[in-house]
Amino acid sequence: MRVPVVLYLASMIRVLLYMMSFWLALGPVLGQKRERTRWVDAEDDLRGASWRFKAGDSLRWADPAYEPLHWEHxxxxxxxxxxxxxxxxxxxxxxxxxxxRPSALGKDMQLVVQQFGRSxxxxxGRxxxxVKPAQFDSGGSQRVIQFVSMGVADTSRHVLAIRYQFRRDPVLFDAVxxxxxxxxxxxxxxxxxSLLKDRWSILGNVFFTSVFAILALLxxxxxxxxxxxxxxxxLxxxxxxxxxxxxxxxxYNHTATLTxxxxxDLLEEVLICLGxxxxxxxxxxxxxxRRGRAYYLLVGIAVANLVYEFSISQRYGSLGIMPLxxxxxxxxxxxxxxRRRGDADSRLPWRSIKTALYCVGLIMVYSVVLVILELTTNNNFDSSILIPIFLLVVVILFSIPVGLSLSLVRDYARTYQALSDNLREVQQLSAxxxxxxxxxxxxxATQNDRLEQQVRERTAELHQSLEELKATQEQLVQREKLASLGELTAGIAHEIQNPLNFVNNFAEVSVELLDELHEERARPTHRDEDLETELLExxxxxxxxxxxxxxxxxSIVRGMLQHSRASSGQKEPTDLNALVDEYQRLAYHGMRAKDKGGPTGRFNVYLETxxxxxxxxxxxxxxxxxxVLVNLFNNAFYAVDQQAKTTDQSNYRPTVWVSTAAQxxxxxxxxxxxxxxxxxxxxRKVFQPFFTTKPTGQGTGLGLSLSYDIVTKGHGGTMTLTSEPGLFTEFVITLPVT
Incomplete structure (x- = not known):
């Protein structure tokens, strides 16, 4: 027979308390020569310190007159x-x-024996x-249950003696x-x-096995x-x-042999250590x-302890339960x-530890009380009195491992609640x-009705305006898409503010100069002509x-208007090579006409097509x-011109390449x-509106943005940029044929 694993620690505490109580408080009583007589009743479990034991075999030890001097408890x-x-x-x-006890007299008393072996x-003395199993000597199961009629009809002193032996099978440790x-x-x-009542440990094992198995599955x-x-x-x-x-x-209740x-025993110890x-x-x-040296040291001690116990064939022969x-x-x-962290969830391990310690304290207090009552009243209590200890042990076992599980479940609950809140917000926004x-x-719909009413009122010669009306509607949609230009107002105002400030300042200065000029000319004599000339200049x-x-x-306003305007021109079949060649020449001559010469000479570039x-x-x-082409050519001409001004002319050949291909x-x-x-x-920013790398006054930052919109939105193509600082820049335009 075997106590449940769940009550192992509680049993150890109770044994220690028994030993302390007997040896410290009742030492004189234990030293008496005669056997201690125990009062029993009809439902006594016959456990505790009333028993004496001696190894060996002698029928004389069954004699009630024999005094078991120095027998073990x-x-x-x-x-x-x-x-x-x-x-x-x-x-x-x-x-x-x-x-x-007198209350038990007159009852048909039975001694229930559950044993492993033979007795x-x-x-x-009679x-x-x-009590023995049918196959005690043939290797079969050594477990047996038997009812023995007692026939005690008085309150006199009686002696119950049990002659016990078992078959020694090969084992892993020095004892099982x-x-x-x-x-x-x-x-x-x-x-x-009573046999059914004493099997409550099965319910405990099944309960804990089921709970932990379900948690493992979850x-x-x-x-x-x-x-x-x-x-x-x-987990x-x-x-x-x-x-x-x-x-x-x-x-433990079903093993057939000690082997x-x-x-x-070994499997249980390994599993507990692993847990x-x-x-x-x-x-x-x-x-x-981070798991550091302390963690790996403890794991190493636990594993080494198991290996050492198995190697010396002695359970708890090394450190015992010290690794745990x-x-x-x-x-x-x-x-x-x-506990020292601010996060409430981080304090959960400490709370579970406090809960377990409180339960351990209650178990110890409850066990001490039971031991005192048992020793003072000479009564053995029914096993049902251990139910509070069982419940406290349940709390201990569940407070630590299951506490982490509950915390993680709470995290899932909070996440689910947050998702629910977000879903409600999304639903509200959707509505x-x-x-x-x-x-x-x-x-x-109202606008469409109004437009249709206006169309019906028009004359027959405006029947073709239906297509224009559709184009107008498309433009309205496009203008709504471009409503984001309002966000650019602040940037445009900043760009326009600088030249307007200059205009206002120079205008004010000019007014003052005119006032001085009028004053000089109003002098009847001694007019300073040089001053007048200087003022005029x-x-x-x-x-x-x-x-x-x-x-x-x-220029800034014109660029803004060009960027915001959606082209209404009709697409027509075009020779792409002729278009590229024409606008390349126009851009080149325009650049040369603009640059009349300077410290480095008139603008010049090599064109390769x-x-x-x-x-x-x-x-x-x-x-x-x-x-689009003029803008790209102008940017290329400007780039090579700037490179020519900062590079040795003898080693630099400004060149612009243009090519077309079908893919x-x-x-x-x-x-x-x-x-x-x-x-x-x-x-990454060149296609953004009003972004320019040119000095102030030489670019509006709308050219590439407008070109990008024309290629992608107006013609359904793509426009990409590849560049290496100080080496080259290449723009690639891809246009669909159909």
Missing amino acids: QSPTNTFQVNKALWKAGKGWFRMAFRM EIFLD LLAT DIAPMYVYFRTANEAGL HGLFYRVNRNQRIHYT AWMMLSFALAFSIGEL QQAVV FILLLTTAYQYLHL LLILTDYVRLGWIG RTLAQEQEKQQIL DLKQNVQKISEHGKRAA ALAPDLPLIKLVKEDMGR ADTLVIRIRDNGTGIPAEVA
């Missing part, structure tokens, strides 16, 4: 690991002196029964963790039912859904380890801490670290957008400056595409120069 329920003398000898005697039951036998009094009516599914959270993977294996440990605990029992290691791992993962206590100590340390769209549709310069900055402002022959005609808006269903135009080039951080 060993109960038949103590396991072979506790009763080393019985394990070594293979046989021995258990004795207990008792008196039947002979003696009452006052053999009552021999199994109790020789359980004996207790019951009435004939309750004897059979965490495994969580990890399968979200593999980024490795903590679920670790799944940890819960599985504990589930297997509790399920193995139930195998099988030893294997079960504790994984518990510590989850704490590190939950708090997002060290792991729990490090878990407490991690819990304290989490609002739908209402606005319906309102726009209603306004558009200043006026001339001011007017020129006003004209220049006025043209600058007009590679126009593919037999290109198919392509439908284009010639004026718009010409605007699949598209025509490609390449314009390349060996000018100053464009840095990468600037190249």
